[in-house]
Amino acid sequence: xxxxxxxxxxxxLLIILPFGLxxxxxxxLSIAGANILAAVGLxxxxxxxxxxxxxxxxxxxxxxxxxxxxxxxxxxSFWLAFPLAxxxxxxxxxxxxxxxxxxxxxxxxxxxxxxxxxxxxxxPLPYWSAILGGHQGIRVPRPQIGSFVFDxxxxxxxxTLVIVVVLLVLSWNVARSYIGRAFIALRDKPAAAEALGIxxxxxxxxxxxxxxxxTGIAGALQAHLVGHISPGEFGLGKxxxxxxxxxxxxxxxxxxxxxxxxxxxxxPHWLSEAxxxxxxxxxxxxxxxxxxMPYGVWGFFLRLYYRFPAMQKLFPKGA
Amino acid sequence: MLEQYIVLGxxxxxxxxxxxxxMVLIFKTTDIVNFGQADMTMFxxxxxxxxxxxxxWPFWAALPVVILFGFLLGVAVERLALRPAKEAPVVSLLxxxxxxxxxLNALASWIWGFDPKSLPYAISGPPLVLGNIIITxxxxxxxxxxxxxxxxxFALLKFTKVGTAMRAAAQNKLGAQLLGIPVSRIAMMSWGxxxxxxxxxxxxxxPLVFLDLTVMVFVMLxxxxxxxxxxxxxxxxxxxxxxxxxxxxxxxxxxxxxxxNQLKETLVFVLIIxxxxxxxxxxxxxxxxxxx
Amino acid sequence: xxxxxDLSMRFGGLQALDRxxxxxxxxxxxxxxxxxxxxxxxxxxxxxxxxxxxGGRISFCGENLLRWRPHQVVERGIVRTFQLLGLxxxxxxxxxxxxxxxxDFGGSLLSVALGLPRARREERDRRAQALWxxxxxxxxxxxxAFVFALPYGTxxxxxxxxxxxxxxxxxxLDEPVAGMTVAEKTAMREFIRRINHDWGITVLLVEHDxxxxxxxxxxxxxxNYGRVIAQGRPEEIQQNAEVIEAYLGEGVGSARA
Numbered sequence: 001x002x003x004x005x006x007x008x009x010x011x012x013l014l015i016i017l018p019f020g021l022x023x024x025x026x027x028x029l030s031i032a033g034a035n036i037l038a039a040v041g042l043x044x045x046x047x048x049x050x051x052x053x054x055x056x057x058x059x060x061x062x063x064x065x066x067x068x069x070x071x072x073x074x075x076x077s078f079w080l081a082f083p084l085a086x087x088x089x090x091x092x093x094x095x096x097x098x099x100x101x102x103x104x105x106x107x108x109x110x111x112x113x114x115x116x117x118x119x120x121x122x123x124p125l126p127y128w129s130a131i132l133g134g135h136q137g138i139r140v141p142r143p144q145i146g147s148f149v150f151d152x153x154x155x156x157x158x159x160t161l162v163i164v165v166v167l168l169v170l171s172w173n174v175a176r177s178y179i180g181r182a183f184i185a186l187r188d189k190p191a192a193a194e195a196l197g198i199x200x201x202x203x204x205x206x207x208x209x210x211x212x213x214x215t216g217i218a219g220a221l222q223a224h225l226v227g228h229i230s231p232g233e234f235g236l237g238k239x240x241x242x243x244x245x246x247x248x249x250x251x252x253x254x255x256x257x258x259x260x261x262x263x264x265x266x267x268p269h270w271l272s273e274a275x276x277x278x279x280x281x282x283x284x285x286x287x288x289x290x291x292x293m294p295y296g297v298w299g300f301f302l303r304l305y306y307r308f309p310a311m312q313k314l315f316p317k318g319a
Numbered sequence: 320m321l322e323q324y325i326v327l328g329x330x331x332x333x334x335x336x337x338x339x340x341x342m343v344l345i346f347k348t349t350d351i352v353n354f355g356q357a358d359m360t361m362f363x364x365x366x367x368x369x370x371x372x373x374x375x376w377p378f379w380a381a382l383p384v385v386i387l388f389g390f391l392l393g394v395a396v397e398r399l400a401l402r403p404a405k406e407a408p409v410v411s412l413l414x415x416x417x418x419x420x421x422x423l424n425a426l427a428s429w430i431w432g433f434d435p436k437s438l439p440y441a442i443s444g445p446p447l448v449l450g451n452i453i454i455t456x457x458x459x460x461x462x463x464x465x466x467x468x469x470x471x472x473f474a475l476l477k478f479t480k481v482g483t484a485m486r487a488a489a490q491n492k493l494g495a496q497l498l499g500i501p502v503s504r505i506a507m508m509s510w511g512x513x514x515x516x517x518x519x520x521x522x523x524x525x526p527l528v529f530l531d532l533t534v535m536v537f538v539m540l541x542x543x544x545x546x547x548x549x550x551x552x553x554x555x556x557x558x559x560x561x562x563x564x565x566x567x568x569x570x571x572x573x574x575x576x577x578x579x580n581q582l583k584e585t586l587v588f589v590l591i592i593x594x595x596x597x598x599x600x601x602x603x604x605x606x607x608x609x610x611x
Numbered sequence: 612x613x614x615x616x617d618l619s620m621r622f623g624g625l626q627a628l629d630r631x632x633x634x635x636x637x638x639x640x641x642x643x644x645x646x647x648x649x650x651x652x653x654x655x656x657x658x659x660x661x662x663x664x665x666g667g668r669i670s671f672c673g674e675n676l677l678r679w680r681p682h683q684v685v686e687r688g689i690v691r692t693f694q695l696l697g698l699x700x701x702x703x704x705x706x707x708x709x710x711x712x713x714x715d716f717g718g719s720l721l722s723v724a725l726g727l728p729r730a731r732r733e734e735r736d737r738r739a740q741a742l743w744x745x746x747x748x749x750x751x752x753x754x755x756a757f758v759f760a761l762p763y764g765t766x767x768x769x770x771x772x773x774x775x776x777x778x779x780x781x782x783x784l785d786e787p788v789a790g791m792t793v794a795e796k797t798a799m800r801e802f803i804r805r806i807n808h809d810w811g812i813t814v815l816l817v818e819h820d821x822x823x824x825x826x827x828x829x830x831x832x833x834x835n836y837g838r839v840i841a842q843g844r845p846e847e848i849q850q851n852a853e854v855i856e857a858y859l860g861e862g863v864g865s866a867r868a
Binding site (some may be wrong): 169170171173174177178179181182184185188189191192193194195196197198199200206209210252 | 659679680683684685686693699700701706710724730733777
Binding site for chain 1 (some may be wrong): 346352354400403404405406408410411412413414415416417418419420421422423424425426428429536540543544547551581582584585587588589591592595599601
């Protein structure tokens with residue numbers, strides 16, 4: 001039962017982790033949790049189903065604003081507003097999917113890019129600034145169960161931990177199922193996949209649906225963690241950041257996306273001492289990681305695993 | 320009035336065309352979409368700023384130096400960042416181009432600071448009036464440079480040995496390699512030329528806007544849109560696409576309706592997505608054949 | 612069972628198939644042969660519905676096949692393999708085989724994500740079925756191996772196994788023994804015979820190896836330049852002057868190999 005033991009140890013570590021850390025670090029860990037969901041969402045779409053998207057920030061924005069507005073304007077509870085935000089984002093994912101049906105990779109990239117630009121331009125328009133708050137954005141209420149409000153960094157961390165773990169398990173289930181296999185089949189050999197009965201339209205739709213759901217939830221989670229949301233957060237830069245998390249972690253690997261998301265969430269904070277050097281080091285880090293780990297951090301780990309027998313003993317195969 | 324917008328659109332569009340041409344060239348020979356094109360263009364434009372404003376050179380003396388700089392920058396990026404990463408899958412190489420972009424951005428902020436800079440026009444003097452069209456001398460230079468450069472560029476591809484090798488590599492990399500064409504040197508050349516085209520676009524755009532660290536991103540996105548519109552694998556398509564994007568954008572400004580103006584960027588993309596839905600391979604791209 | 616009537620296909624200026632008609636009867640093993648570029652794989656791609664024919668009809672069990680899209684063809688009972696391997700390189704052998712069972716999966720996206728009992732059971736049963744077939748062919752040791760690392764002949768066999776898991780009534784095999792050793796070819800011939808005889812699966816195959824085709828097929832259809840130039844029993848085809856002519860034009864080597 002080595003796999004269960006490792007998972008139990010990891011779980012325990014995540015539970016006691018915040019006690020050794022500063023409040024701000026705990027908060028950044030929670031933000032990393034939201035980024036993990038966004039990265040996993042993009043990886044299922046891009047790494048598994050082979051559909052490149054550089055407009056994921058738009059889904060984050062839709063999820064975040066929806067959850068916030070459902071709570072503040074319609075008075076829904078967090079537990080209703082939060083999943084609904086994911087579902088509504090899923091629906092927009094399906095709309096984006098319509099052009100994707102016919103388009104090759106590069107063309108889909110521009111379509112998603114356009115979608116990202118459109119959402120970021122639409123939100124601050126004066127016509128609905130009474131609701132969306134224009135460029136300043138809006139305040140987002142804290143999550144709440146009954147009368148218990150999650151408002152310290154520690155409380156929010158545990159809430160995030162539960163949400164992220166549950167959604168990771170669900171994503172893992174999909175990735176390891178016949179649906180995940182159909183994604184990969186369509187990505188690698190579309191003709192063979194179709195000849196075996198895989199309906200490309202349906203599975204691409206699934207990929208967009210799942211990806212948009214996870215990203216919408218990530219956006220909602222981030223909005224509730226920060227307590228505020230504004231259109232400036234959702235530019236091209238954010239989409240590219242999520243893209244980079246997936247690539248750095250290793251495309252097609254969910255554990256890789258988790259590592260990539262945590263790494264890129266913390267990197268700016270580690271480099272913040274460097275001030276002006278920061279952007280430069282961030283860029284250099286991206287280049288160097290790809291040069292030395294062409295298949296991402298996870299691919300690098302797997303290579304070590306196969307090269308050193310000691311590691312195989314420590315983590316038996318199939319674990 | 321409409322003619323005026325058409326002329327402005329074509330001028331703006333020819334800048335997008337140069338940008339698109341550079342990106343398509345790099346993509347065709349190396350399969351990489353250069354997401355760093357914006358920052359490479361921005362950096363080259365700052366070099367132009369130093370030469371013209373800082374050292375007081377005339378525009379025509381600065382231009383070749385900027386082109387050379389762009390070329391060397393492209394070559395350096397290919398040699399130092401992309402070639403060492405050639406084991407990585409193509410999507411990962413996009414991240415490399417982004418990483419380079421961030422580094423250039425940081426360098427530019429150290430050297431030139433965060434204040435917007437303004438560059439002089441290529442030719443100063445009163446605007447020309449042709450009937451009811453007013454056109455600045457700089458606009459004419461932009462348009463003329465684009466035409467001359469694209470013609471020169473096509474001549475290079477068509478009539479020189481390097482050009483022929485580049486076209487061969489774009490058609491079939493493995494085949495070209497088997498024929499003894501040095502594919503890696505071709506990749507270097509393409510990066511050099513592709514970034515140099517961006518550099519030209521940069522020094523020509525900079526006088527029309529205030530040059531800062533991010534302004535070129537929008538130009539790149541429209542160049543990207545133009546390239547996609549033209550088919551992404553077609554060099555003439557890049558030019559046609561660029562002119563169309565510029566034209567469309569300019570006509571949107573002409574529409575006396577505020578919302579349309581505010582959504583200019585969005586509408587450019589919407590138009591492209593609609594066009595792609597009708598014609599998935601872009602205007603001049605090769606039709607997508609199902610590979611079985 | 613399968614009937615092609617006046618089937619034509621034109622790619623731009625190239626007439627790939629010109630009014631091709633032939634039939635495959637239930638229980639037969641039919642060989643489709645012809646020199647390179649004769650249009651054999653085009654016939655397969657038309658039956659798979661990857662291309663829209665420019666003329667003619669395809670019917671399967673009395674039903675118009677042209678009504679269906681590529682992914683629906685397998686539901687009618689037609690499964691194919693590919694000339695240049697249709698295996699998914701970054702999946703294990705077992706995962707590849709389970710793609711063959713794709714149409715037997717029915718769990719909804721939600722039940723799969725939540726790991727509901729039905730979805731788990733489905734996954735377990737399909738896995739067991741695929742493992743059973745691997746064991747049947749004494750290949751269970753390969754279950755977790757990545758496909759790209761296996762020898763070519765083994766990959767060909769796995770692709771055939773995957774096709775079988777899709778429960779075909781008609782199996783289309785595109786060059787099933789290309790690149791195989793003599794021993795592997797003999798094993799493959801016996802395996803196809805067994806599939807046909809014991810499991811009652813009709814087979815239509817494209818193959819360049821003449822002795823393989825002659826020794827296995829009940830009937831042979833010969834294509835040349837997109838037209839059927841002969842069809843009949845192997846002995847008849849071997850005597851047919853037009854067929855010999857067509858192959859002589861291509862060079863004796865590949866015809867007699």
